[in-house]
Amino acid sequence: MPAVVAAIPLGYLVLRLSQSDPERLLASLWRTRTLELAANSLGLSATVAIGCLVIGIPTAWAITRLRLPLPGLWRAVATLPLAIPSYVAAFAWVATWPGLSGFWPTAAVMTLACAPYVTLPVAAALTMADSRYADAARTLGADPTRVLLRVTLPRIAPAAAAGALLAALYTLADFGAVSILRFETLTWGVHSAFEGSLDRVLAAALSAVLVTMAFVFVAVEQLMRRRAARVVPATGAEPTTLSGTPRSRVIAIAGLLLVAALSIGIPLGALVVRLVGGVGIEFDWPRLAESTASTLGLGVAGAAVAVILALPIATLAARYRSTVGALLESVAYLGHVVPGVVVGLSLVVFTLSIAPALYQTVFALVFAYGVLFLPKALGSSRSAIQSVPPALEDTSRTLGLGRLTTWWRVTARIAIPGIAAGGLLAAVTAMKELPATLMLRPIGVETLATELWQKTAIAAYGAATPYAIALVIVASIPTFLLARSGYRS
């Protein structure tokens, strides 16, 4: 059932493509332009994924293994970029440096925004991984570099790969940042196809190219995971915290500060400058409060639905190395790269044909969030369930408990931090969601994202600023919870 739900956007694509004239479809697809857009998307996603690994792994290592002053602060700082929508970050950079555009600025902004996708799971893996293996390697005479390469990295590789995959998929589907920084990707192409010509077939065709690309990413990640060592959970042993030399701590802090300044400082700074600089800005406090409340409510409810949908798939994917499990997981991820406009339309069609009475009600919107952000909940739930020793489940079964009772009382109980982290990640993303919200929200309900969109559409950037700041603050709440829970085993 959850897999069927996750496949709604894909089903819509198949429906649209099957209704089209294949010759015309091929003609509009088979152009150098499509290749150019596809190459741009691929290059950008791969660069962002690599960039996130380069920033995320050292960050995760520094905040979990080094004895830094104010550890909670660094964890929060490393997670906070998640609370800043990529379109807000991109807007802030362009506002600060007018004319900024093209591949490298886009890659940089997306990398800074997505790095926590890698930092979080890697930090969790580092905390859970039994450091006695590393200690054993050290006592057997391996130097630190060798320990890192041969013992530590293979253990965090699945987590890092899952994070990099999320970053890559997020980049593939992103429209906000690429449109502001004017780097033409496939998602841009999909939007162009809609705008002006309302070409739903070309849009569906380009989306299908995106899905194919995502399929390659997902396959690579699954391959890496299969080859990687299974994370053996710590059995009571506290992970070693290195005190580190003063010099290494200074370097670590400087690095963390630099990343924080670029990913948090610049966006927030630019917003505040705008807020202070505007003259004709009127504050509509009740409206701001109302949209803040609906953003919170819808985000939390949507995340809960996403977790409920994700758990069965995560359990299957973690416990059974079957083709079916892998396939289900892929489908859940693939739906994620379909651009928001297309997902929105697919849910319009779905709701109207299954439950027309719920069309444009809160329920349909929350359900849509569940479908959209299922993948966010999936990755960390899966690795959390994977890290529960199967022996414990077997013990429970031999003691006479049923399959479901065992799952509920043993598996879920141990995996809860990972599952909760997935839910929080889904909540943060749902709060920033725009295209599906625009189509499916009940009339009169505004979220901070829709308010922000309305203001920036007419170039009222000053008036948009309070909503942007409120959005960052609201999204910080689950982010901080994530920072607190996500790093603990």
Place this chain on the structure above:
Amino acid sequence: MRALRPTIALAAAALVLTGCSVSPAAPDADEESTLVVYSGRDEELVGPLLDAFEAESGITVKVRYATSVEMAAQLLEEGDRTPAQVFLSQEPGALGALSAEGLLTELPSDITDSVDPQYTSTDGTWVGLTGRARVIAYDGDELTADEVPTSVFDLTDPRWRGQVGIAPSNASFQSFVTALRVLEGEDATEAWLRGLVANEAQIFPRNGAILEAVNTGAIDVGLINHYYWFQQAAEVGAQNMRAQLQYGEPGTSSALVNVTGIGILAGSADDAAALEFVRYLLSAEGQDYFVTQTTEYSVVPGGPTPADAPALDDIRGPELDFADLADLDGTIALLQKVGLL
């Protein structure tokens, strides 16, 4: 489970709360008094006018805001199951697409006749509401008005290399290209577009972003609609605007005046509230609002003129029938051919 329980409770509470505060789109008992509007125009621009209509008519107006094109795509998917009675569009293209699918009803002649025939549909399935002029926005710190061309064709000059901002995916730019094809011919239009590409024109997603780039000095000139400037000037003060506007040479294609429009969905053909709403927007009061509040042009003969912008008669858009702008597919194909889409 300790951690999960509060989350579920919170989620349930959130659902109930949002569910209660907003009644779902259930049919109202008194259908006559409710009107559902899909608006492709921004709330900032039309919201106050809809409030005024509500107060005057006693009809409850429920509005859904999104971009015109996304809204049209949504209406196409909804078909006859749409909750909307009226579609207010920023572009004639979106209305044309719905009309072509038979989703709009023919409007009564007292409505269609009240609008200047130059600025409305030919088949009466939608009417023009307001006009907006195509302009060249330029960096007032770097350039004086007489340095800025009044013809878009001069922008392929090497003088403007890498300095021209355009939004090829934007519907108003596409309408403009269609007008060029009609007025100047296919070859001249293609040559101009290729000239822009060769001259390293900067590609933007929409008009607002172009104005922002000109206003910050990132580029020298950009092709936009006139009222974006007035909107931003209202926020930061006209004297603080770095960007300035150059209107096209009167009577030429560069002085094109495009329209926004409104149509009634096929299922609401006889809906009194929908008709009253359309008549209100075309009334003296409605037109006056657009002219004074959003600095757009009235398309009703004898309508008011904005105070700060040049009069519609002075802009003198080219002789053009809006029905001729229907060939959007040809424009898309051309833009794709030259690599702008």
